[in-house]
Amino acid sequence: VSAFSRLLYTLRALTRRRQAEAELDEELAFHLDREAAMFERTGLSPDDARREAERQFGGVLRYREETQDVRGLSWLDDLRIDSGFALRLVRRYPSFSANVIVIAALGIAACATTFSLVSGILLSPLPFSKADRVATLNLKSAAGNVTASLPLHVYHAIAASPVIDAIAAFFPDNGAVDWDGEPESIRTELVTASFFKVFDFQLALGRPFTESEAFEKAPVALLGNELWRTRFNGDSAVLGRRITLDDKPLTIIGVMPPRFRAHFVTEPAVWLPMSVTVAESSQGHGTINAVVRVVDTVTLERAEAWLGATIQARMVENRGADSVSARPGLMPMSERIYGHVQRPLLVLLGAVLLVLLLVAANVGTMFLARSAARDQELGVRRALGASRGRQTRQLVTEAVTLTAMGGLLGVAVSYWGVDVIRGLGFRVLPRMDAVALDWRVVLFAVAATMLTGVVGGLAPALTSTRRTTTTPDLSAARVTSQRTSSALVVAQIALSVVLLVGGGLLMKSFLKIVPDDPGFATEKRATLFVWLSATPSFPDTSGVATRRFVHSVSDRMRAATGVRDVAAMTFAPLDGMVYSANIEIPDQPPPEKPLWASQNLVTPNFFDVMQIEIRRGRAFASSDDEGAERVVIVNETAASRWWPGENPIGRAITLKESRETFTATVVGVSGDTRMSGTDTRIRPEIYLPVGQHNPRFVTFIAHTSGDPRSVMRDLQRTLWSVAPRLPIETSSDLATIAAESVRRQRFFSVAITLFAVAAVVLTALGIYGLLAFAVVQRRREIGIRIALGAPARSVGGLVMRRALFMGMTGVAFGMLLATWLSKYMEAVLLEVAARDAGVFAAAAVGVLVVAIAAACLPVFQALRVDPMESLRV
């Protein structure tokens, strides 16, 4: 109560300040008049009576001021005076002030920008009401395996459970929309009518599906907001219009809210109704993916426990193995959407906070250096009766005024920085659309500003106010302030080491997973991926038809200008999609674990176009067709694993496909490639000739003479000239795919490395500033040493020793801190130990080298001190 009423009182006093002052004057005047009147009645003259009244009162001005102090205005007055003074100081020390402002601005901009990621992704509420009640369903086995595919009877059992408010099934799909003759492959999402109950949100336009529409699979659709804006210009008259999806006309009944994509990674372009009962009878694959909304009265944990206790299910753990018993599990929607980036983001936030501390320490050293130059002014202030607290307040206000300017600038910069980071994080991090310069970010920036300002102001205040006024022992004062700045510089060095270790670990982890040589050419290779499913746009999926399609598309593309050669394979490398084949080797005893290999159907010129060397035997030829003997090419890893120390050429392998089992003869061994991207282990790979199989997934790889993007339209049109209206799933190029495959890791490692570099630069500035200042302060001493014949080595040594001492101490503390903090890094590192000795050593050496380099200029300045000049001062 008291704190609140005090605040109210101060606020009232503040807003009605003039009135309050007038009221106080009136109150005091009333008192004096009454007192004087009393004395007049005892016979004193009016003048004497007034004097006596004032004597009784005991100093009108004094008590008036004391009362005003009570009113809590004085600190505000102080603040006004101090910040006014600080602003005058900016004009007096422009370069110093500019330094502080710029460093604070950069630090705060970097921190606010990075914090916007945390704010947008982790802290901002999910775009549906009571998101904490929504979860995805899965099955967990006792061994800890998880599958999101639920048998239908489990779905129905969960739907009937009392802890479940609503359950909805969804099925991600693809479709081809016809835009005036040009087919576009779009992402569709089939959802049950209850989906809109599970995710409780407002449509941008129209209405959701009804139960009966879902049951009948009625020809209605909801548009994704993105598609609505790009294809229909955000026209609200879109309701009732039709689109043609896979040759079926659909009526548009609504539009999703902006950027709505539930828990899906990409925003579906069209949402279609589905029904679990219909799926049951027609699709028949027996399993379904589902989301639930748990009733308000139980927690997700309790609901999960309840479901686990009441519902028995079975799941298949390994392909080909028997099913095991499993329990239904709930994964909270928040975890489903951003759980996988929470760790890396928190590591990044940690790095940001370290940088912030470093900026604060840096600003602190700068203020310390300047306060030493202001000794006299501060001494005079104390002599005139400024209390220690008052002086501290003044110094802190000065520092905060400067960093506030920096903070303002920093927020302005991060306005642009947030845009940049959104570009960088797009398709790397979830929820990038929620990342903005929101109130949390601004609040964070304000807190960061205050922190740097307070540290910046307290550092000199704590050292300078300690001195006594009567004996201004300046040399003693210098020692304290130098000691404090040394401590601050050591802190900066330690923080740099920590950041360098963190950045180094992430970079090393990143470089390990980025194959410098994936084993095939990536530049100037355009890719087009199509799926030959039995849709109206590609009705005949017999081997003859698909082979003819591959052949004629390749031929026509090859004829296009700017195209050197065209090959085809199953899935583009590094794209995350791999076709695994089960292998047996006929003349060997069956191994304990079944053998698997990535399998690719390729055209004869594939190895040429991809520049994959054939190490042994031969590549495929056009003669490897249906009539010929079945052949296969294996990579070196497969060859050495399956026939160690033997010549694999002429050996046979048996492929067990779902439709057929056949044996093929090895005719060649290809060089190893890293087809599967971020996974560094090279797996056994086998290549089969297109001519002997039925290619249903086809990626055309065009070796172009120029930028592969420039011929993309031509390549697409060429493909449509062979198969009109066949949707192209993806068109890209290998260099882009390779870069994309490691984007997330690259994003975090680049971000943290940038911080580390900034940290080292700041630290170097701090070391340089401190030593240079020390040289200036010790001019006279250095002059005397030189005059007395000290050799350059010892003069330079004075400065260098100090740098080395600070460097070593800082590095030692930094290593300890980094060792302790590295355990939090473990979860985000791939293929690198959190205590990688190389990285730690490199960080330590790097920081020491920087410390020495930063000391070189001050050493040089010390050597140039002219003894005559310095002694005359």
Add this chain to the structure above:
Amino acid sequence: MRVAERALEGRQSAIDMMVLKALSLDDMHGWGISQYIQRVSKDVLQLNQGSLYPALHRLERDGFIRAEWRASDNNRRARYYRLTAAGRRQLDIEHETWVIFSDAVARVMAS
């Protein structure tokens, strides 16, 4: 021990307590309070009348008393203070503390 520490906060809290006591009898303006203290203490407590005002404003800030402008007996506007419920509680606490403390001091001095 706590009691002694509190009471020894000194003159300031003594003034606060007397102000609260005065206002517990009736609403008064500043001058009235100073007259009351002088009269009741039989002129023993010769404190500067001015020191009442920081105390009054502090008590007002802390919510123990509330102020309002009223016409005084000579028809001028005067700032009258009134005890709040919190102030009444505070007076009880301070009074009790004071009694315990002064008793204790008296016993020590008499021994």
